[in-house]
Amino acid sequence: xxxxxxxxxxxxxxxxxxxxxxxxxxxxxxxxxxxxxxxxxxxxxxxxxxxxxxxxxxxxxxxxxxxxxxxxxxxxxxxxxxxxxxxxxxxxxxxxxxxxxxxxxxxxxxxxxxxxxxxxxxxxxxxxxxxxxxxxxxxxxxxxxxxxxxxxxxxxxxxxxxxxxxxxxxxxxxxxxxxxxxxxxxxxxxxxxxxxxxxxxxxxxxxxxxxxxxxxxxxxxxxxxxxxxxxxxxxxxxxxxxxxxxxxxxxxxxxxxxxxxxxxxxxxxxxxxxxxxxxxxxxxxxxxxxxxxxxxxxxxxxxxxxxxxxxxxxxxxxxxxxxxxxxxxxxxxxxxxxxxxxxxxxxxxxxxxxxxxxxxxxxxxxxxxxxxxxxxxxxxxxxxxxxxxxxxxxxxxxxxxxxxxxxxxxxxxxxxxxxxxxxxxxxxxxxxxxxxxxxxxxxxxxxxxxxxxxxxxxxxxxxxxxxxxxxxxxxxxxxxxxx
Numbered sequence: 001x002x003x004x005x006x007x008x009x010x011x012x013x014x015x016x017x018x019x020x021x022x023x024x025x026x027x028x029x030x031x032x033x034x035x036x037x038x039x040x041x042x043x044x045x046x047x048x049x050x051x052x053x054x055x056x057x058x059x060x061x062x063x064x065x066x067x068x069x070x071x072x073x074x075x076x077x078x079x080x081x082x083x084x085x086x087x088x089x090x091x092x093x094x095x096x097x098x099x100x101x102x103x104x105x106x107x108x109x110x111x112x113x114x115x116x117x118x119x120x121x122x123x124x125x126x127x128x129x130x131x132x133x134x135x136x137x138x139x140x141x142x143x144x145x146x147x148x149x150x151x152x153x154x155x156x157x158x159x160x161x162x163x164x165x166x167x168x169x170x171x172x173x174x175x176x177x178x179x180x181x182x183x184x185x186x187x188x189x190x191x192x193x194x195x196x197x198x199x200x201x202x203x204x205x206x207x208x209x210x211x212x213x214x215x216x217x218x219x220x221x222x223x224x225x226x227x228x229x230x231x232x233x234x235x236x237x238x239x240x241x242x243x244x245x246x247x248x249x250x251x252x253x254x255x256x257x258x259x260x261x262x263x264x265x266x267x268x269x270x271x272x273x274x275x276x277x278x279x280x281x282x283x284x285x286x287x288x289x290x291x292x293x294x295x296x297x298x299x300x301x302x303x304x305x306x307x308x309x310x311x312x313x314x315x316x317x318x319x320x321x322x323x324x325x326x327x328x329x330x331x332x333x334x335x336x337x338x339x340x341x342x343x344x345x346x347x348x349x350x351x352x353x354x355x356x357x358x359x360x361x362x363x364x365x366x367x368x369x370x371x372x373x374x375x376x377x378x379x380x381x382x383x384x385x386x387x388x389x390x391x392x393x394x395x396x397x398x399x400x401x402x403x404x405x406x407x408x409x410x411x412x413x414x415x416x417x418x419x420x421x422x423x424x425x426x427x428x429x430x431x432x433x434x435x436x437x438x439x440x441x442x443x444x445x446x447x448x449x450x451x452x453x454x455x456x457x458x459x460x461x462x463x464x465x466x467x468x469x470x471x472x473x474x475x476x477x478x479x480x481x482x483x
Contacts, residue, residue, distance in 0.1 A: 012169050016194045023161045023199065024206040034062065034105040035154075036207065038098050050340045050371045052094055053085040056101055057347055057373050065104040066097070069285060074278060075100060083320045084348075086340040095146040102153060103127065106160070107286040115170045119163040120286075125238050126153050126160065128279035133234025135275045139261040142227065151212040152231045158199025158217075233257070237272060245269075314349060318462055321345035322469065329473045333480060339371055342470040346446050347373045350462045353450040354424075356383055357434070357470075359442040360399070367395060367443055374450070385443070386419045393417045394431060399440045404432040404464045406455065425449050430460060432467035436475040444470060 013019040037055035041047045057063055063085060070076060070088040075096065082088040089097050106123045133152040137145035163170060169191050176187035185195050200217040204210075215223060216231040223229075233256065240250040257268050321341065328338050343355045354374040358367035369383035387395045394407045394415040407415055408428045416426055429447035433440050444467045448455065 012167055020199060020202045023165060023203055031105045034101060038101060042094060042098060049086055049089045052089055052097065053340060053344065054373045056085050057344065061108055062104050063348065066100055069100045069104060072285065074281065083324050084341050084344045086337060086344055087324060090337065099146060099149055102150065103282065115163050115166055118170065118174065119160065122156060122160045122163050124283045126156050127283055128276060129234035129238045131275040131279040132237040132272065133230050135271055136230050136233060139263060147212055148227060148230050151216045152234045154209060154213050155216050155231055158203055159196040161203060162196050162199060241276060314351065318345065318349040321349050325469045329476060333473060333477050335477045338473045339470060342466050343371055343373055345466045346463060350459050352446040353448045356445045357442065358383065358385055360440065383423065385423060386417065388417055393420055395443065398431040398433050398443055402433060402435055404430060404467060406430055406460050428455055430463045434471060434474060436471060436478050
């Protein structure tokens with residue numbers, strides 16, 4: 001069909017290549033950064049819980065949503081309270097956290113979209129299809145059902161990206177569909193000159209989503225991989241339910257599943273209904289329950305906005321994370337989890353932008369990043385702090401004693417060397433030596449060097465408390481190792 005062109009569409013891309021370029025470069029930054037960050041961590045065997053937590057903790061909204069989802073009945077049936085991202089990863093596993101994080105970041109990406117309702121509808125369908133496909137993977141004894149879930153969730157990434165970004169062109173597509181003379185694909189071609197599903201392949205390659213995700217987007221229906229078939233069968237189920245349980249499409253879908261899983265029809269129908277309900281429950285957590293009209297739920301909606309924590313809320317969160325640290329110390333002490341939780345407590349509980357735990361080098365000339373949250377740096381770049389005594393810089397100063405320092409450029413300008421300024425900027429900061437058994441081994445550093453918000457006495461006191469817990473825990477750990 002001939003592409004429809006009017007002056008009102010000229011502000012938006014007007015070719016397939018232009019749409020690919022715009023979506024690749026500018027669209028869904030929260031989702032894209034999160035998806036790529038998680039993929040980078042999970043594909044590197046040397047990276048662990050803290051690196052995964054760091055990707056999530058970059059965004060406070062995402063962190064709050066993930067923790068709420070992690071504590072929901074579906075993901076946490078034992079109802080073991082999880083206060084920190086590190087604990088959620090430890091309890092649920094990195095694959096499950098990846099799934100939850102992508103769900104949350106999808107909805108974060110649509111908050112500012114013009115066609116918010118349609119974008120939410122597309123995402124809700126993707127979530128529903130992902131639940132159905134994962135259930136099929138379990139029924140067919142697939143070795144990694146979570147991978148099927150992720151591949152299904154991202155299978156319509158081209159459509160979702162378009163609806164999160166488009167303006168007038170999206171409205172015109174919907175108007176043509178409502179007239180009843182066009183199918184969805186016909187309307188897309190009439191307005192754009194291409195199908196929205198065509199965007200998925202170039203975007204998945206540009207965003208390096210890889211593996212089963214790309215195969216299910218690019219090679220269907222030619223792929224002989226049965227796992228690709230499970231991905232698309234998940235979407236077939238959602239479409240069949242839209243047409244109704246009395247439709248020919250629904251009956252054909254049931255027969256296909258029956259042949260695939262060898263399960264009786266009644267059990268298949270029960271499973272489809274159950275997983276439709278689960279999807280609706282998850283979607284409702286984001287305030288979008290109306291997008292899955294076939295499976296309503298009374299679950300409480302999650303507020304989409306994010307307000308800065310009040311002082312009372314901060315103190316409550318600090319208390320909760322402090323209790324978590326005490327539990328770690330009194331339990332079979334996991335030293336990595338201890339420092340991950342301390343850094344998360346400083347980052348979230350105090351509201352710092354950047355936090356780092358760095359260890360002293362053997363020659364005692366530098367401090368090398370062991371854990372870090374909030375730093376804008378390349379994936380392979382580790383933070384290195386220099387220690388200089390002529391003249392003494394802030395890191396030499398803090399390692400010379402046993403107390404936390406609150407360093408301010410306005411009064412302590414001489415403590416910032418050129419190297420320090422290149423690494424942290426000329427930013428006021430908190431620094432505490434890590435000194436188990438009175439022997440300095442490293443430092444914990446924190447600042448608000450990104451948002452530039454001022455530090456307060458209350459912040460400094462909370463910082464000192466968290467870092468003292470770290471020192472106590474490390475001393476106990478050393479004693480346990482020695483005994």
